[in-house]
Amino acid sequence: MNHTLYLQFRNLFNFQRYAWLIVFLVSSNMLLSQKTFTHADSLRGSLRPARTSYDVWHYDLKVKVDPEKTYITGSNTIQFLVKEKTSQIQVDLFQNLAIDQILFENKALKYHRDGNAIFIDFPRVLSVKQKHQVQISYQGQPRKAVRPPWDGGFSWTKDPSGKPWITVSCEGLGASVWWPCKDHPGDEPESMDIRIEAPKGLMAVSNGNLISSTPTTFGTEYHWKVQYPINTYNVSINIADYAHWSEKMVQLNGKPLDLDFYVLKNNEEVAKKHFQQSQEMLRIFEKYFGPYPFPKDGYALVETDYWGMEHQSAVAYGNHYKNNAFGFDFIIVHESAHEWFGNSISCTDHADLWIHEALGTYAEAIYLEEKSGKEAAQLYLNGQKNNIRNRFPIIGPYGVNYQSPDSDMYFKGTWMFHTLRSIVADDKLWFSTIKDFCLSFYHKNTNAEEVLNFFEKKLKRNVKAIMSFYLNHAEIPTLVYQLREVNGGYNLRYKWKNVPGDIDLPIEIKHDQGLGERIHPTDTWQQIRLTEAPQWDFEHFLFQVEKQN
Structure with missing residues (x-):
């Protein structure tokens, strides 16, 4: 990863991308974390x-x-x-x-x-x-x-x-x-x-x-x-007092899709130019997630006086026609991704809104990777990672009127999927699984159990336990290690501090030569001999380390 390029984008990304979201969620999370659910909450959520x-x-x-x-x-x-x-x-x-x-x-x-x-x-x-x-x-x-x-x-x-x-x-x-x-x-x-x-x-x-x-x-x-x-x-x-225009887009399956745009009349000229990115985005999403889920209703962007919302077939847009440092309007991309994740595939309980938001946010990185390459997508993911709080589990309590008190269902959720992709290390299998998920759950309501079972079956490995850890624990996996320099090399001892031993969560150790070595920590000490000091791969796996003497 180009570290200089990362530093160049980091501050701009964080401020421009999620400043208002973070301010709002942080200001309210203390109240929500102390909330006791009322009779009214039960009536609404049960x-x-x-x-x-x-x-x-x-x-x-x-x-x-x-x-x-x-x-x-x-x-x-x-x-x-x-x-x-x-x-x-x-x-x-x-x-x-x-x-x-x-x-x-x-x-x-x-x-x-x-x-x-x-x-x-x-x-x-x-x-x-x-x-x-x-x-x-x-x-x-x-x-x-x-x-x-x-x-x-x-x-x-x-x-x-x-x-x-x-x-x-x-x-x-x-x-x-x-x-x-x-x-x-x-x-x-x-x-x-x-x-x-x-x-x-x-x-x-x-x-x-x-x-x-x-x-x-x-x-x-x-x-x-x-x-x-x-x-x-x-x-x-x-x-x-909206201005309105329509376009036709030929989908990847050869069928036409109606696109409609509604903006304030004063913004019509700038909007017609800015919204041109919509067709490219929809084609990228079709490639990775399958056909647009609501073809008879069409796709629309509607200008609103707030940031945005995934209103089905009438996506709310209010980002003032601004592209981010990566050259795209994240509101168009994120809210439109919800047509697949949230609108077509919907949760059955508010506790599982991560199904909407984690995958909707992860879709931004997939879009950017297809458009600008892996390095740009990794920079984008690194920026999102800075917003992970690790204060509350992503999954909330079921059967009550619950709203997540922080942003981890967005950013920690997307990094969970990024980590799974790295664990699988087979992009063909990974992206076919994402697409199969969209097609299998097309126009369906689902829950965490069904989603985790699906990914485990399709990926043919024990990822259910890994996903469950990220979703149900506030903290992320923590690796404790000891390093001793011996005879020109290094003895590395390591184990998970907070991950049960029956969860196989591998991580990578990088070397100066660029080659990686995969280890499989458990909750008991293991040891490995290295020719150089370890460099932990924090760009592809979501975990942290604690060094012990």
Whole structure:
């Protein structure tokens, strides 16, 4: 590795790449680490009978957005399939939003609220395999975003011309901050209709394809349709005086893909030039991860007044048309990678959001390696490594409303995958495994156990235990060693300090000649003879060392 080049990029990379993310997470991690989970957290995060008894089939969401009053009025028709006999289901909606009525078979239903949870009572027991629907009408002033997208809600801002600019971000916070739904990552609708009524002179952009735009006395209702399963937090509202253009891209499989771009009119010229990198990125991701997961809905970038978010088929972009020191816009790359990792492959519990973020972040390095080579990708990974905190396990507690208190699911997660690649030392096998993972879990919800089993089976080695260590321990593997110079050479004694002996986690020792030697430490002392002092390979393996006398 070119050390001079690394130093040249390091400070710029760290500040430009993740400064706001680190500041926000560090400022909040003390509060989150001391949090005791409440009854409300359990209602939001757990799968109890009132949730497991039904499976959402379709949402038909209709929302009128009034920026002058910072007010929304709407309804959501929830079509669902009964999985277990029930006379009650749970739906979620923040308690500051008022419910006007809940209709079932054209009759108003009784319900009660428990904080942000709504328990709907049916007049009879619903039988298994039956399909039903309820319509929930509601209104109110939704929570205003504090620091979007991390502390989200509705953003009521103005564009440079003074016109209203309204956006929504709610990952972690939950989609129920602004619309009634089954707000749990384990249940996605098979499809969705989204109807947004915007004021006159403004365009409303959401997920999927625009089906129609209908004039109203208030302005225009824009009807969008999503033809695939979608995470509730990915459902988006973007209202502004947008400029719009479309492009066609021929995918690697020869099929056309619609690309759409929505930006503030003042930014149209710079955006058309800056967004040209999108097609190259999508082709690289297709090569490594398989076809774009939502071809019927197309791919879109939508300008927002916050940094970015992986809203499915309507990726939020707010990085002010800036490339990083490596020549690409990381928001475009990272958030678009989530179309594969997070949107197509989704976790079933918030504790496993690392499946979204670790692989979404690792995709940035894969993109850069294909575009600029291994050395550039290694520099990029080195910069990310400086942000690893080792304060909390990557995997959080299951069954509660959990949000990770630091950034390790991004950076430690991506270094876990980088380490696995180095352990495997077979790029053909490694990248075919990543691609097979994307294809095998296409449009599926999954969890850590399934992911670890998949990688172990495909790589044909005991990587499950290695991955489990990185995911479930706050600290990284620590190698303790003793070095003695004897007869012109070196005796190296070594062992793991904190890794159980049944985990085979090899590492490399580098030499001046550039050749490496792989060792397999355990939790008991081993010894090896070296002709020169060891140089630990910290660029391909995530571990640390402690020297003992």
